[in-house]
Amino acid sequence: xxxxxxxxxxxxxxxxxxxxxxxxxxxxxxxxxxxxxxxxxxxxxxxxxxxxxxxxxxxxxxxxxxxxxxxxxxxxxxxxxxxxxxxxxxxxxxxxxxxxxxxxxxxxxxxxxxxxxxxxxxxxxxxxxxxxxxxxxxxxxxxxxxxxxxxxxxxxxxxxxxxxxxxxxxxxxxxxxxxxxxxxxxxxxxxxxxxxxxxxxxxxxxxxxxxxxxxxxxxxxxxxxxxxxxxxxxxxxxxxxxxxxxxxxxxxxxxxxxxxxxxxxxxxxxxxxxxxxxxxxxxxxxxxxxxxxxxxxxxxxxxxxxxxxxxxxxxxxxxxxxxxxxxxxxxxxxxxxxxxxxxxxxxx
Amino acid sequence: xxxxxxxxxxxxxxxxxxxxxxxxxxxxxxxxxxxxxxxxxxxxxxxxxxxxxxxxxxxxxxxxxxxxxxxxxxxxxxxxxxxxxxxxxxxxxxxxxxxxxxxxxxxxxxxxxxxxxxxxxxxxxxxxxxxxxxxxxxxxxxxxxxxxxxxxxxxxxxxxxxxxxxxxxxxxxxxxxxxxxxxxxxxxxxxxxxxxxxxxxxxxxxxxxxxxxxxxxxxxxxxxxxxxxxxxxxxxxxxxxxxxxxxxxxxxxxxxxxxxxxxxxxxxxxxxxxxxxxxxxxxxxxxxxxxxxxxxxxxxxxxxxxxxxxxxxxxxxxxxxxxxxxxxxxxxxxxxxxxxxxxxxxxx
Numbered sequence: 001x002x003x004x005x006x007x008x009x010x011x012x013x014x015x016x017x018x019x020x021x022x023x024x025x026x027x028x029x030x031x032x033x034x035x036x037x038x039x040x041x042x043x044x045x046x047x048x049x050x051x052x053x054x055x056x057x058x059x060x061x062x063x064x065x066x067x068x069x070x071x072x073x074x075x076x077x078x079x080x081x082x083x084x085x086x087x088x089x090x091x092x093x094x095x096x097x098x099x100x101x102x103x104x105x106x107x108x109x110x111x112x113x114x115x116x117x118x119x120x121x122x123x124x125x126x127x128x129x130x131x132x133x134x135x136x137x138x139x140x141x142x143x144x145x146x147x148x149x150x151x152x153x154x155x156x157x158x159x160x161x162x163x164x165x166x167x168x169x170x171x172x173x174x175x176x177x178x179x180x181x182x183x184x185x186x187x188x189x190x191x192x193x194x195x196x197x198x199x200x201x202x203x204x205x206x207x208x209x210x211x212x213x214x215x216x217x218x219x220x221x222x223x224x225x226x227x228x229x230x231x232x233x234x235x236x237x238x239x240x241x242x243x244x245x246x247x248x249x250x251x252x253x254x255x256x257x258x259x260x261x262x263x264x265x266x267x268x269x270x271x272x273x274x275x276x277x278x279x280x281x282x283x284x285x286x287x288x289x290x291x292x293x294x295x296x297x298x299x300x301x302x303x304x305x306x307x308x309x310x311x312x313x314x315x316x317x318x319x320x321x322x323x324x325x326x327x328x329x330x331x332x333x334x335x336x337x338x339x340x341x342x343x344x345x346x347x348x
Numbered sequence: 349x350x351x352x353x354x355x356x357x358x359x360x361x362x363x364x365x366x367x368x369x370x371x372x373x374x375x376x377x378x379x380x381x382x383x384x385x386x387x388x389x390x391x392x393x394x395x396x397x398x399x400x401x402x403x404x405x406x407x408x409x410x411x412x413x414x415x416x417x418x419x420x421x422x423x424x425x426x427x428x429x430x431x432x433x434x435x436x437x438x439x440x441x442x443x444x445x446x447x448x449x450x451x452x453x454x455x456x457x458x459x460x461x462x463x464x465x466x467x468x469x470x471x472x473x474x475x476x477x478x479x480x481x482x483x484x485x486x487x488x489x490x491x492x493x494x495x496x497x498x499x500x501x502x503x504x505x506x507x508x509x510x511x512x513x514x515x516x517x518x519x520x521x522x523x524x525x526x527x528x529x530x531x532x533x534x535x536x537x538x539x540x541x542x543x544x545x546x547x548x549x550x551x552x553x554x555x556x557x558x559x560x561x562x563x564x565x566x567x568x569x570x571x572x573x574x575x576x577x578x579x580x581x582x583x584x585x586x587x588x589x590x591x592x593x594x595x596x597x598x599x600x601x602x603x604x605x606x607x608x609x610x611x612x613x614x615x616x617x618x619x620x621x622x623x624x625x626x627x628x629x630x631x632x633x634x635x636x637x638x639x640x641x642x643x644x645x646x647x648x649x650x651x652x653x654x655x656x657x658x659x660x661x662x663x664x665x666x667x668x669x670x671x672x673x674x675x676x677x678x679x680x681x682x683x684x685x686x687x688x689x690x691x692x693x694x695x696x
Binding site (some may be wrong): 021025137141142145146148149150151152153154155156157213214215216217286288289290292293294295296297298300301304305307308309311312313327328329330331332333334335336337338339340342343 | 369373485489490493494496497498499500501502503504505561562563564565634636637638640641642643644645646648649652653655656657659660675676677678679680681682683684685686687688690691
């Protein structure tokens with residue numbers, strides 16, 4: 001069987017991570033093209049850009065049309081968080097008859113925020129015989145797929161509460177800004193109002209996936225973003241937070257059926273949570289018959305987790321029937337330690 | 349859309365639990381037939397047998413052929429743990445063109461112990477256009493599906509260790525005997541040698557599912573059964589264990605690649621573990637990139653869990669392409685709180 005051929009569109013931290021995972025950890029797959037707009041990356045060999053130590057004979061291009069002219073089985077699209085922003089890329093990829101896995105958060109369930117675009121993407125994908133999936137660690141895994149899977153051992157479910165408590169310290173200046181890290185409380189509230197402080201992107205999608213899996217029809221979804229005020233000085237390479245200022249954003253989403261809050265998802269994200277004895281971790285409680293309460297010892301790391309989930313869904317996406325899919329439609333994700341082609345029924 | 353029609357074959361504790369879950373917790377599904385050999389159950393109304401308080405107009409029959417003559421979408425088969433023993437039932441069900449979900453432990457992956465029968469079942473199912481799935485809480489969920497799903501956030505996996513520590517106290521005399529509870533250490537070792545003390549049934553299947561999902565080819569599988577010797581008196585309704593005698597069976601399965609033990613599954617089962625400060629629970633550690641370590645606060649209960657997983661897979665089994673399936677082939681399990689038909693693409 002020939003190798004699986006992949007194209008990377010977007011070589012930021014997620015796209016580059018996907019590239020390195022494919023090259024270093026996976027067998028049976030080769031990268032045949034790479035697209036980015038960064039002048040520091042274009043016209044360079046992808047191996048150089050990824051820092052994997054050797055050239056791989058693929059030159060990063062800023063011309064999607066020429067890259068997409070070649071044959072490939074899958075495009076990993078990691079350019080934006082929003083369905084509306086990735087849609088023009090999806091159109092090109094689908095028209096070139098390639099499957100897509102995208103880490104765009106809204107694409108984990110585009111019907112949640114962009115009902116019409118979701119229908120269009122599904123129709124286009126069916127028309128051209130390809131599969132489109134949005135996934136990542138969250139949305140896509142911790143606060144939806146894992147919850148849904150755990151609920152599988154329940155006869156009834158009354159209520160779901162889950163929390164992902166993580167440490168933002170490794171992230172760069174963009175994340176610090178969009179989470180309000182280092183702001184004064186006043187700046188934080190203003191930033192939330194302006195839309196500059198966005199917190200977590202993906203709650204609507206996770207709520208939608210959980211509700212659909214469980215057969216719930218949510219009447220209302222509420223989100224709130226509160227500043228995590230630091231009592232101590234916290235510093236990272238990119239930010240300095242004086243006591244009294246904002247160490248992060250406590251973003252909460254709630255799904256209601258009538259007056260009843262049936263899903264509560266919390267995602268407090270901050271730098272150096274341990275400085276105030278906050279334990280990081282992922283916590284899931286499903287109240288029902290039986291009540292199931294799971295937790296991990298450290299949170300599943302966001303960057304590695306997103307890269308892993310996206311790459312690990314590759315065989316399922318290639319095997320799938322055409323159309324727009326969510327994690328609910330495909331077989332369960334798993335790690336792949338051997339040749340990825342063993343999991344694929346058919347290549348051409 | 350018409351209701352989903354289900355038949356119960358086997359109304360022991362699992363089959364009866366499935367019946368009660370369908371009647372009491374699920375919508376859009378009706379039970380149209382029931383098969384059992386117990387003279388105390390046959391010729392009685394199923395509602396009476398299930399103790400749900402009202403008659404439902406289905407008489408328990410000991411004649412499978414007559415019950416299978418009527419139309420139905422699914423048969424829940426809960427008569428035995430072993431593929432060889434359920435095979436004649438499967439032949440009849442498949443020939444009558446009905447899908448099957450069975451709680452027979454070996455059927456979670458029949459290829460692990462009965463390669464030839466697995467091929468035969470798959471061929472028969474394809475020939476008659478129906479889907480066959482074996483599942484339950486374990487095998488089927490805790491020590492395979494959950495592990496596999498969690499590994500989905502890993503780029504690499506070196507080793508898997510998982511443990512399901514539970515409490516056998518609620519179970520009856522059959523389970524006490526097959527786990528060696530109440531035996532002297534000498535009787536325990538003799539029982540293991542004779543094959544009368546079997547411990548957990550399903551390790552081979554769980555190891556096989558994990559290895560296949562991760563792309564591992566196991567060179568060797570080892571199982572060991574050790575007595576859990578009680579230091580104190582432990583009693584249940586059905587058994588009395590003097591200090592120095594056996595409170596349960598510590599059953600361990602190990603999967604090797606070459607000399608390397610890559611999967612270790614432990615399932616110590618005993619009555620009243622808390623009397624010696626043993627905490628029950630399910631523990632999963634996946635050593636890799638990243639290492640993921642999850643646990644719950646109480647173990648997912650065996651009986652309810654098996655019933656829930658079996659019933660919750662109903663929509664996926666009806667939606668599936670024909671053939672013998674495992675949990676790896678179908679979309680992720682989830683609870684269903686609404687009308688089951690909402691999850692089904694097509695009924696006839």
